[in-house]
Amino acid sequence: MLKSSFSHPGIYCFMLPTKRKQLIISGNSALVIKNTEMPEPASHEVLIKVTAAGVNRGDILQRRGLYKAPDNASAVPGLEVSGKIVKAGIDVTSVKVGDTVCALTEGNGYSDYALSHEDYCFQTGKLDLQQMAAFPEALFTIWHNIFQRCGLTREENILIHGGSNGIGVIAIQLCALLGARVFCTAGSEEKRALCQKLGAEKAFDYHLPSFFEELSHIPSLKHGKNGMDVILDIAGGDFIERNFIAAAEEARICLIALIRGHKTTVSFAPVMTKRLTITGSTLRPLSQLQKSAISEDIRERVWPEILAGKIKPVIDSVFPFSEADLAHQRMESGLHSGKILLLPD
Amino acid sequence: MLKSSFSHPGIYCFMLPTKRKQLIISGNSALVIKNTEMPEPASHEVLIKVTAAGVNRGDILQRRGLYKAPDNASAVPGLEVSGKIVKAGIDVTSVKVGDTVCALTEGNGYSDYALSHEDYCFQTGKLDLQQMAAFPEALFTIWHNIFQRCGLTREENILIHGGSNGIGVIAIQLCALLGARVFCTAGSEEKRALCQKLGAEKAFDYHLPSFFEELSHIPSLKHGKNGMDVILDIAGGDFIERNFIAAAEEARICLIALIRGHKTTVSFAPVMTKRLTITGSTLRPLSQLQKSAISEDIRERVWPEILAGKIKPVIDSVFPFSEADLAHQRMESGLHSGKILLLPD
Numbered sequence: 092m093l094k095s096s097f098s099h100p101g102i103y104c105f106m107l108p109t110k111r112k113q114l115i116i117s118g119n120s121a122l123v124i125k126n127t128e129m130p131e132p133a134s135h136e137v138l139i140k141v142t143a144a145g146v147n148r149g150d151i152l153q154r155r156g157l158y159k160a161p162d163n164a165s166a167v168p169g170l171e172v173s174g175k176i177v178k179a180g181i182d183v184t185s186v187k188v189g190d191t192v193c194a195l196t197e198g199n200g201y202s203d204y205a206l207s208h209e210d211y212c213f214q215t216g217k218l219d220l221q222q223m224a225a226f227p228e229a230l231f232t233i234w235h236n237i238f239q240r241c242g243l244t245r246e247e248n249i250l251i252h253g254g255s256n257g258i259g260v261i262a263i264q265l266c267a268l269l270g271a272r273v274f275c276t277a278g279s280e281e282k283r284a285l286c287q288k289l290g291a292e293k294a295f296d297y298h299l300p301s302f303f304e305e306l307s308h309i310p311s312l313k314h315g316k317n318g319m320d321v322i323l324d325i326a327g328g329d330f331i332e333r334n335f336i337a338a339a340e341e342a343r344i345c346l347i348a349l350i351r352g353h354k355t356t357v358s359f360a361p362v363m364t365k366r367l368t369i370t371g372s373t374l375r376p377l378s379q380l381q382k383s384a385i386s387e388d389i390r391e392r393v394w395p396e397i398l399a400g401k402i403k404p405v406i407d408s409v410f411p412f413s414e415a416d417l418a419h420q421r422m423e424s425g426l427h428s429g430k431i432l433l434l435p436d
Numbered sequence: 437m438l439k440s441s442f443s444h445p446g447i448y449c450f451m452l453p454t455k456r457k458q459l460i461i462s463g464n465s466a467l468v469i470k471n472t473e474m475p476e477p478a479s480h481e482v483l484i485k486v487t488a489a490g491v492n493r494g495d496i497l498q499r500r501g502l503y504k505a506p507d508n509a510s511a512v513p514g515l516e517v518s519g520k521i522v523k524a525g526i527d528v529t530s531v532k533v534g535d536t537v538c539a540l541t542e543g544n545g546y547s548d549y550a551l552s553h554e555d556y557c558f559q560t561g562k563l564d565l566q567q568m569a570a571f572p573e574a575l576f577t578i579w580h581n582i583f584q585r586c587g588l589t590r591e592e593n594i595l596i597h598g599g600s601n602g603i604g605v606i607a608i609q610l611c612a613l614l615g616a617r618v619f620c621t622a623g624s625e626e627k628r629a630l631c632q633k634l635g636a637e638k639a640f641d642y643h644l645p646s647f648f649e650e651l652s653h654i655p656s657l658k659h660g661k662n663g664m665d666v667i668l669d670i671a672g673g674d675f676i677e678r679n680f681i682a683a684a685e686e687a688r689i690c691l692i693a694l695i696r697g698h699k700t701t702v703s704f705a706p707v708m709t710k711r712l713t714i715t716g717s718t719l720r721p722l723s724q725l726q727k728s729a730i731s732e733d734i735r736e737r738v739w740p741e742i743l744a745g746k747i748k749p750v751i752d753s754v755f756p757f758s759e760a761d762l763a764h765q766r767m768e769s770g771l772h773s774g775k776i777l778l779l780p781d
Contacts (some may be wrong), residue, residue, distance in 0.1 A: 240713075278645055302694040346708050359672055360698040363691050363716040368585075371708040 107138075107177060107204070112435060113167045114415050116154050120215065122168075122201070122415040124436075129204060131178075133142070135207050137180040137194075143409070144200040144430040145171040146418050148348060149255070149375070154185035154419065160198050161375055169200020169433075170375070171227035172207070183209045187264060189217045193223040194383065195231055201415065203435035210383040213390065216398050225404035225430035226397065229261040230389050231382065232347060232374055237262065237323055239385070240370050241343035245270035246313040247320035248307060250337055252330065254294055255282035255428040258347070260405040262323060263289045265393060268401060274306060281429050289405070295324070297419035306337035316340050328352030331369075335361040346371030371375050405429030412436050446546035452522060452549070457780060458512045458610075459546035459760050461499050467513075467546070467760040469781075474549060475525075481551050481585040482539075483523035488754070489545040490516040490774040491763050492602070493693060494720070499764065505543050506720055514545020514778075515720070516563050516572035530552045532536040536560045538568040540576055540727065541634060542720070543656065546760065548780035558735065561743050570749035570775035571742065575734050576727065577692060577719055582668055585715050586688035586729070590615035591658040592665035595651060595682060597675065599639055600627035600773040603692070605750040607668060608634045610738060613746060619651060619664065627773050634750070642671070651682035661685050673697030676714075680706040687691030733740070750774030757781050 110126040117123045132138045150168035152158035160166050173193040176186055186192060186209050193215055194207035215223045237243050249266050253259045254275025266273045267290030275339065276297040277283045283294035295302035308316045318339030324330060328351025334344050335357075344367060361367060377385075396402050407427040410418035411434050418431050457470040462468045467510055477483045495513035497503035505511050518538040531537060538560055540554035560568045565706075582588050594611050599620025600603045611618045612635030621642040622628045628639035640647035652663045658667065663684030669675060673696025679689050689712060706712060722730075735767050741747050752772040755763035756779050763776050 331704065346704055349704060349708070351445075354701060356701040357714070358685060358699045359676060359691055359694060359714075362714065363694070363718050364721070366715070366717045367586075368705075368713060368715040369707065370709045370711070370713040371704070373708050376709075378722045 104229065111201070111202050112412065113203075114169070114412055114433070115167060120154050120156065122154065122419070130206055132180040132183075132206055134180045134182040135209050136180045136410045137176045137183055137209055137212060139172055139174040139192065139194060139205050139207060141172045141174040141200070141203050141205050143221045143432040144169045144202075144205070145174050145224045145228055145257070145435055146422055146433060147171070147228050148422065149373075150201070153421050154371070163197070164375065165198035165206075167199045167201055169196060169198060169202065169205065171195055171224055172205045173215065173222075173224035174205070176212070177204070179209070186212050186214070191220050193227050195227040195386075201412070201433060203412075208379060208383070210379075210386045213394055216396070218400075219404075220326040221409070221432065221434070222404040222406055224432055225257065225406060226231040226261065228374070229258045229430075230393060231385055232258050233262045233265060234389050235374065235377070235391070236345045236372060237321060237335050238332065238388070240372065241321045241323075241345050241368075243269075243271055243321045243334045245311065246272070248272045248274065248309060248311050248318070248339065249321040249323065250334075251275040251291070251323045252297070253277070253325045254286035254291055256325070257430040258325075259286070260289055260429045261402065263291050264402045265396075267291070268396060271321075272309075272312070274309070278425065279399045285405070287427055300333055303333040303336040311339045314339065314341070319387055321345070323347065328355050331355055331359045335365070335367065338365055338367055340365050340374055341367075343368045343370065347373075361432050405411050407431050409434060430436060444513045454538065456547050456549040457757065458544070458548075459514070459757055460512060460780070465499050465501065467499065467764070469757055470627060475551055477525040477551055478530075479525045479527040480554050481525045482521045482554055482555065482557060484517055484519040484537065484539060484550050484552060485522045486517045486545070486548050486550050486780050487519040488517065488777040489514045489547075489550070489568045489603070490569045490573055490777055491767055491778060492516070492573050493767065495546070496764050496767060508542070508713075509720065510551075512544045512546055514541060514543060514547065514550065516540055517550045518544045518560065518567075518569035519550070520565075521557070522549070524554070530554050531557050531559070536565050538572050540572040540731075541613055542687055546757070546778060548757075553724060553728070555724075555731050558739055563741055563743070563745075566750075566754070566779070567749040567751055569777055570751060571606065573719070574603045574775075576730055577603050578610060578721065579730050579734050579738070581621040581690045581717060582611065582666060583691055583733070586666045586668075586690050586713075586730070587616075588666045589658065591617070592618065593617045593654060593656050593663070593684065594666040594668065595664040595679075596620040597642070597670045598622070599631040601670070602775040603670075604631070605634055605774045606635050606747065607706070609747045610741075613741060616666075617654075617657070619654070621647070622768065625644035630750070630773055642687065645678055648678040648681040652756055656684045658686065659686070663687065666690070668692065670694075671696045673700050676700055677702045680710070680712065683710055683712055685710050686712075688713045688715065692718075720748070752776050754779060
């Protein structure tokens with residue numbers, strides 16, 4: 092059943108169904124397709140007809156009951172989509188109905204129609220719309236952590252743990268493009284080859300942790316010291332203390348996941364003697380203002396490079412909504428390289 | 437025996453002895469007075485006839501063999517002095533012979549004549565010259581850690597562990613003067629009363645660690661959140677994880693000593709969920725350029741307040757060089773409040 096809808100003087104909307112299909116977390120932590128009411132975009136929101144939704148580790152934690160969505164966010168997983176804008180809130184000015192975009196979402200990305208704030212949308216131009224769903228979460232995470240929190244600059248050394256994952260493959264390209272020396276870790280020969288193809292000077296096997304010592308001797312061109320100036324860590328656990336070995340004086344270490352464990356025994360002496368900074372974040376609790384500010388930076392500093400094809404999406408695999416559980420299993424296996432996408436059936 | 441000396445066109449020096457008295461660390465880790473050659477100030481150095489030398493925890497660690505002086509620094513302890521400049525290096529322009537100053541020193545402070553870089557000297561004006569030896573190490577440490585590393589601003593909440601020690605008593609006054617809300621810990625009723633007199637809103641007994649929870653509920657006026665925006669920690673050990681409880685979102689925690697232990701088991705999850713920053717430093721390894729930059733900030737932002745009597749030195753006790761071991765015992769006892777000074781005999 093279709094109904095006509097109207098959102099803004101002069102902006103007529105497509106004919107929209109009254110229901111949308113969403114992937115809901117069922118009682119036994121599976122993802123099941125459910126029809127729900129089609130939402131109305133709030134004043135600065137847009138409704139996007141989804142081409143693809145990105146899968147993120149946070150979705151898996153949420154499905155397993157290990158992460159609760161923020162109070163003001165949708166309980167439906169999905170933090171990024173690509174697609175066409177089909178309806179715009181009354182105060183939306185930066186995008187319009189008909190635009191093809193990729194966008195960060197506050198949950199609700201696992202839907203055939205998803206809401207997003209207009210500020211979180213990026214025009215995809217002539218690029219492959221499906222593949223563009225690989226960008227939003229990675230770019231927001233990278234910009235906030237590597238640049239805002241850690242202040243990476245040209246000629247500094249960065250170590251990116253998990254270089255072949257969805258964030259890593261974008262981080263390598265962006266950091267290399269901005270003139271940093273990029274090193275990373277990955278778990279297989281094939282993944283390490285991918286990382287080096289994307290711009291990493293060297294990719295290390297994290298099963299052989301002697302590389303932390305090797306990294307500690309790499310000259311930091313900018314500061315005339317040795318070691319990594321910035322470390323983006325998804326590992327945590329025993330890698331936290333090892334990061335201190337690889338770190339140059341005044342290094343900034345940023346935790347964005349703690350896959351090897353959140354609790355660990357650490358000597359904090361190097362924090363003083365090397366004047367280290369350890370920080371971290373999760374993206375979702377940032378305020379709309381903070382996210383809009385990140386978005387503005389990305390739009391100005393990064394997006395032109397993406398439109399010019401200098402930073403490319405890396406897609407691991409694509410699953411229909413009906414096989415969402417397989418998509419999650421693929422991420423949990425750790426065998427993927429780059430982004431896993433879900434497509435509405 | 438005296439000799440005439442000459443260091444700069446137009447700047448005649450006082451008649452100086454050929455030897456100076458220094459407190460040397462003996463084989464059995466005692467401090468013994470020894471006569472050594474009077475040094476020549478290098479181009480940007482001054483020679484100060486010492487009125488008083490401050491005792492710092494670093495001196496004690498060095499005496500015990502737990503801290504090695506940097507390669508380019510004197511092996512004689514002593515990181516700050518007050519006194520009169522008696523000789524100036526050939527390129528010195530910012531101070532002159534005859535000036536009374538307090539100064540940061542690269543070791544060699546436990547001397548009746550001590551060298552310092554001209555940039556590290558502060559004119560003491562009409563203030564009590566002996567007491568002014570309480571300022572340099574505290575001000576450099578506070579400025580670098582609380583302001584440069586942690587960026588404390590007006591209306592933010594700061595927790596200062598060890599509020600009654602030599603650094604704490606100055607930090608409380610300075611942070612309160614700059615408009616922050618100051619909380620601190622101290623180990624006795626008398627010390628807590630002193631901290632509150634100096635400007636702390638409330639001083640907590642660190643033997644009763646429930647205060648971390650209490651601090652987590654104190655509103656941060658600037659950010660509309662609860663908890664401490666900055667924590668200056670000398671404790672480390674089990675207090676590191678407890679600091680995470682007291683910390684507001686986006687709090688910055690700075691380690692300047694690890695009295696309760698450097699190694700501890702910590703969950704790093706709050707670093708991500710609260711977007712914390714943990715950093716730290718030791719002052720001595722900073723380059724001369726970094727120290728000169730700190731000095732410039734202090735001269736502009738803090739020193740006028742000191743000359744105006746708005747930040748007062750707090751002197752715990754004064755010992756002659758011949759009783760230096762007693763001065764160190766006093767600090768090791770933890771019974772002191774404020775600065776312990778050594779006076780050349």
